[in-house]
Amino acid sequence: MSAVSEAATSSAMRTREATVRRFAFTDMVFRAATHASAILVLVLLGGVAISLIAGSWEALSKFGISFLSTESWNPVTENFGALAPIYGTIVTSAIAIVIAVPIGIGIAVFLTELCPRPLRRPIGIAVELLAGIPSIIYGIWGLFVFAPFLQTTIQPFIIWLFKGIPGLNSLFAGPPYGIGLLTSSLILAIMVLPFITSITKDVFDTVPAVLKESAYGIGCTTWEVTRRVTIPYTRVGIMGGVMLGLGRALGETMAVTFVIGNAHRISASLFAPGTTISATIANEFTEADGAIYTSSLVALGLILFIITFIILALARYMLLRIDSRTGA
Amino acid sequence: MSTAQSLHQSRKRKNAVMMALCVIAAGIGLAWLALILGALLYKGLSGVSLAVFTQMTPPPGDAGGLLNAIYGSIVMTIIGIVVGTPIGVLAGTYMAEYGRFSKLTTVVRFINDILLSAPSIIVGLFVYELMVRPMGHFSAIAGAVALSILVIPVVVRTTEDMLNLVPNALREAGTAIGAPRWVVIRSVAYRAALSGIVTGILLAIARISGETAPLLFTALNNQFWSSNLNAPMASLPVTIFQFALSPYEEWQQLAWTGALIITLTVLGLSIIARSLTGRREDR
Numbered sequence: 001m002s003a004v005s006e007a008a009t010s011s012a013m014r015t016r017e018a019t020v021r022r023f024a025f026t027d028m029v030f031r032a033a034t035h036a037s038a039i040l041v042l043v044l045l046g047g048v049a050i051s052l053i054a055g056s057w058e059a060l061s062k063f064g065i066s067f068l069s070t071e072s073w074n075p076v077t078e079n080f081g082a083l084a085p086i087y088g089t090i091v092t093s094a095i096a097i098v099i100a101v102p103i104g105i106g107i108a109v110f111l112t113e114l115c116p117r118p119l120r121r122p123i124g125i126a127v128e129l130l131a132g133i134p135s136i137i138y139g140i141w142g143l144f145v146f147a148p149f150l151q152t153t154i155q156p157f158i159i160w161l162f163k164g165i166p167g168l169n170s171l172f173a174g175p176p177y178g179i180g181l182l183t184s185s186l187i188l189a190i191m192v193l194p195f196i197t198s199i200t201k202d203v204f205d206t207v208p209a210v211l212k213e214s215a216y217g218i219g220c221t222t223w224e225v226t227r228r229v230t231i232p233y234t235r236v237g238i239m240g241g242v243m244l245g246l247g248r249a250l251g252e253t254m255a256v257t258f259v260i261g262n263a264h265r266i267s268a269s270l271f272a273p274g275t276t277i278s279a280t281i282a283n284e285f286t287e288a289d290g291a292i293y294t295s296s297l298v299a300l301g302l303i304l305f306i307i308t309f310i311i312l313a314l315a316r317y318m319l320l321r322i323d324s325r326t327g328a
Numbered sequence: 329m330s331t332a333q334s335l336h337q338s339r340k341r342k343n344a345v346m347m348a349l350c351v352i353a354a355g356i357g358l359a360w361l362a363l364i365l366g367a368l369l370y371k372g373l374s375g376v377s378l379a380v381f382t383q384m385t386p387p388p389g390d391a392g393g394l395l396n397a398i399y400g401s402i403v404m405t406i407i408g409i410v411v412g413t414p415i416g417v418l419a420g421t422y423m424a425e426y427g428r429f430s431k432l433t434t435v436v437r438f439i440n441d442i443l444l445s446a447p448s449i450i451v452g453l454f455v456y457e458l459m460v461r462p463m464g465h466f467s468a469i470a471g472a473v474a475l476s477i478l479v480i481p482v483v484v485r486t487t488e489d490m491l492n493l494v495p496n497a498l499r500e501a502g503t504a505i506g507a508p509r510w511v512v513i514r515s516v517a518y519r520a521a522l523s524g525i526v527t528g529i530l531l532a533i534a535r536i537s538g539e540t541a542p543l544l545f546t547a548l549n550n551q552f553w554s555s556n557l558n559a560p561m562a563s564l565p566v567t568i569f570q571f572a573l574s575p576y577e578e579w580q581q582l583a584w585t586g587a588l589i590i591t592l593t594v595l596g597l598s599i600i601a602r603s604l605t606g607r608r609e610d611r
Contacts, residue, residue, distance in 0.1 A: 031422075035426065110351055114347060127357050132535075253447065286548065305450050
């Protein structure tokens with residue numbers, strides 16, 4: 001009797017032990033799998049950096065640091081320099097940000113302060129839907145609708161307007177192609193607008209109600225509350241959003257490729273066709289023959305990677321600071 | 329008294345001007361969306377016909393459809409999602425469950441956020457160096473890998489965020505009845521965060537279905553029907569790119585129609601994704 005129950009207990013103990021061991025084993029396997037996947041994310045970024053450096057090694061060792069300061073881009077003589085694409089990238093992104101930031105902040109103020117409550121969500125969603133539209137759609141729209149419009153109406157007017165003013169007349173010198181640096185900047189501005197808007201709106205929502213209410217309580221107008229309370233309180237977060245938008249603009253490929261004109265030269269006029277790093281890669285990579293040509297294009301990619309990495313890291317750092325403040 | 333009054337008036341005026349500017353800014357944002365969608369509908373709808381979905385991409389100057397491009401896009405998107413999603417979900421799980429307070433999680437979160445907004449053309453270059461150059465030719469599988477690299481950060485981010493929203497009491501209840509950690513994660517945490525994780529996957533599909541840059545020099549393009557994963561494959565975005573920049577009327581029309589298909593797909597997916605999590609916000 002006791003022997004039977006003892007045997008039953010010990011076999012129960014054994015199965016229990018086996019189950020616990022099995023559980024411990026599967027748990028370990030699962031944990032290792034999740035751990036490995038998390039590390040894979042780091043490996044991906046490292047892999048990108050290593051492969052770009054390896055791919056661009058040939059060009060960088062041939063041209064050295066002058067790769068950054070040479071304007072010439074000549075596949076025939078195999079003499080390559082990155083200055084024109086870098087110039088185009090920076091100029092188009094900078095103009096885009098200058099246009100998009102005030103509009104983005106304006107929309108955020110509208111959404112948080114002015115918009116009737118029932119409309120708030122639909123409009124917020126509509127602006128965010130703009131962010132989801134693939135860049136190629138902006139490109140095809142820019143090429144077939146926006147550029148001809150600029151070419152026939154806006155650009156001739158601006159050229160006429162600034163004809164006699166020194167400085168401005170070379171900045172807006174004709175002929176109006178429609179495509180070019182300014183058109184790309186405008187398309188980029190449309191594209192980064194939703195990012196800047198939604199982040200600004202999010203950080204505006206972190207302002208404690210009591211701060212705004214006390215400002216209203218002493219008689220401030222809505223604009224004064226925005227200018228003196230909301231914006232100073234969220235300055236770091238807004239900067240983070242702007243940097244995030246800048247990162248997008250710098251790396252944006254397809255929309256720009258359609259409307260930039262792909263000309264490897266630096267001209268004073270914003271109406272002239274130019275090129276950006278990403279547009280150059282997209283346009284020329286599959287047609288590049290010769291190792292040094294391909295390698296130079298990868299080197300352009302490496303430059304873009306470094307620039308965007310720094311900008312995005314700064315953006316994340318600033319947004320983290322806002323997060324930790326609201327978390328505390 | 330009168331200076332105080334005039335100050336009051338000027339403050340009020342300034343407020344009215346600034347607020348009007350904000351309303352105009354919002355109007356511009358919405359008008360732009362309407363303009364783009366309007367042009368897309370106007371130019372795209374006129375080319376929609378059964379042939380678009382049943383015929384191959386035509387040679388220059390001929391009528392045809394987008395069947396092989398649509399097929400290629402679907403195949404590469406599916407492979408990209410199938411490869412990228414498990415990695416993303418597992419990494420997100422590590423960050424929210426096993427390693428919530430570890431140093432690694434902070435680093436991975438930072439790097440992942442950078443990957444999330446890194447230029448997609450860089451990913452294309454990476455996969456070119458990783459797969460196309462060693463293999464010696466362009467292939468659909470390289471395109472799919474490039475897309476999966478874009479999927480991972482989106483899924484990691486939403487998975488981690490959603491798992492962090494699951495109340496700890498649920499996990500403790502699971503552990504208290506003796507369930508091991510991974511069973512708790514699988515049957516409690518995943519189940520509670522399911523709609524959020526699905527949202528992340530939908531957003532990832534929406535993102536990669538319109539991506540062009542990473543496919544340009546991985547999957548390349550193909551005029552013809554091909555289901556061979558080891559060969560170049562057509563995709564909707566790359567076909568749009570090629571056709572839109574061509575001088576042929578028929579090709580440009582097909583590009584507009586393709587653009588309309590992609591936009592409707594992406595907008596549809598984002599709206600579904602939003603409605604999945606939207607209910608939670610309204611509560």
